[in-house]
Amino acid sequence: MTSASPTFTSPATEAALAAALLTIRRNVASFPGVFPDDTTVAGRYPLRPARDGIPKGGNQGWTTSFWSGMQWLAWELSGDELFRDSAHIYTVDFARRAQSGEDLDMHDIGFLYSLSSVAEWRLLGSEDARDAGLLAADVLMRRFLEPAGIIQAWGDLEDPDQQGRTIIDSLMNMPLLTWAAEQTGDARYSDAVRRHTAQLREHIIRENDSTFHTFFWNPETGEPLRGSTAQGANDGSSWSRGQAWGVYGFALNYRTTGDERDLEAAWRCADYFLAHLPANLVPYWDLDFGDGDDEPLDSSAGAITACGLLELAEIDPDPIRAERAERAARDMVAALTAHCAPARPEDSDALLLHGVYSLPHGVGVDEGNLWGDYFYLEALARIARPGWKTYW
Template structure:
């Protein structure tokens, strides 16, 4: 099942390379990807898909396409084009860092280190956090951290390994600790965002940006936690991160509907019309592969998590993938920002990326581009 799904995905991405040209896919509308210039937080996922396809097939066309995206990211960095946010890791881990991992290209390594330095500029020493959005002192966004940032921390951890400079790891650990303490709730669910006093760092309270309510559990946020804490454990060996990833994974799997693919928020009213977010389940599948790889054979959670992985991936392939269809996307029924009315129930480029990352890891053992192999 996995190899057939990969083959179908690779052929779709090959066709998309021709039709997308130099543009980057974002989310879809009516079954067709909306394309943009390299100016969004999601653009790295297209680069990552091309690197995955190149490594899986050895096809030079995929390599050339991936390298072109890295050059585009190099120009974006030079122009400082829409880089005033925390998602630098999503952009440069899957583009230039991927090129470094695959080809050991020194210029790609240097670009990735520059990106890590840029991410460090979002550290707010007074409050003790990486500010997600907005300039320092911003009245609306100042003091906000979000759970998504866990997936940007591997860029800092990696930079620390590459340079030997402890500041990268110190900041990454402080951010991971703050996320673990304030965004993960006692029942193992999570807030999407949390606010702190910008001057003192005192906690103010949890909130949401894309979830159903401030106190609900947005499923994609929970997914970022599952994978993000597993990656924090990979870099640090701190058992608290491994345990937090397990707790969040158990919560996610326990609250899935019967077909094992997530709704957009675990607390949203459930009707026949409630939106799904297949991208959340794809992220968790990739995260479970990382998490399970760190568990001992006798770990009491291992069998449960392995079954959850199998159930979710089987459902994604059989019920949500576009296998055999003329389609640009790989996974149907993703949701970007339901309350904001942005592309619910359609293709999401990050859903495609994590779906293919999980498939290829299951088939070949390739662990993607979040850390050195």
């Protein structure tokens, strides 16, 4: 891989952070106590739509915690209590959501509560936030399927179309269970992390190191069945955001399990991702596409991968590989800043342009999105503040 941008320097990092914080500050004023939608429309976040009795701007779906997570990060980076106080308002609402069981038929509970309740516990030691995080972890554990040893991804556990399905995104939901194990000493949580991660390591990564988006097991026997996609170009392609979840998710879980096979899985995903980047280092929405293809980019996949590489740089005991991960991550973040950050903060509500939610469904194509914004900010924080501790 060759760099299309100069290695990120400290002044460049600080300038990118300053621009990002300006946008987040403006968005806090625009969305007081309510949630923006998953993606922008023409560069602006609308309010999250009403759904299933949850009002407009309400806490529903899998992406709302990226909004609270950005505010916790903004507080750590700036020291401005405005961000802390706003983030706390959302953490209180996540506790309400967990207690009421509202819109929690999904594995993304890990996303939701790592970047809200767990973040507040880590930063402020809030017992209420800790209680909400542990409650959320128990809700997530209800989705653990024996004998397959996986967390089911979506929907009602009795839905025959969803039974036995997991998706590569699920790796990022495991840190909530790891945290619950640390807090309680209950091995159920850590055993679930170990078994689920092992199943994905063995079955969701193909022999060529690309990944399936989704994989099915027989829910009664635990037999691995087949891989497919819900958002990639086709069942045999490598959806770029899925590959990115593999890089970061296996790295985070190696930190927990200490299993060298998880570290190797993270590198397999990373090496495939890096080998399929275009010249400008911003990935296409599916890694089957490259330079010369008339296809949208997905900046969010680049931001997630950069965070995963920075995690590898921190945890890999091999100094040569760690340095390679650090260099690749910095080059990718520099490319995202050069090619995908708005020229002026006021030009968009998003920190990153040119993201894709789901191209096959025609949702959020060539727009900003909450997760792309969050992971871009996390990557900047990791570069600008060595030693910064993640919420995962």
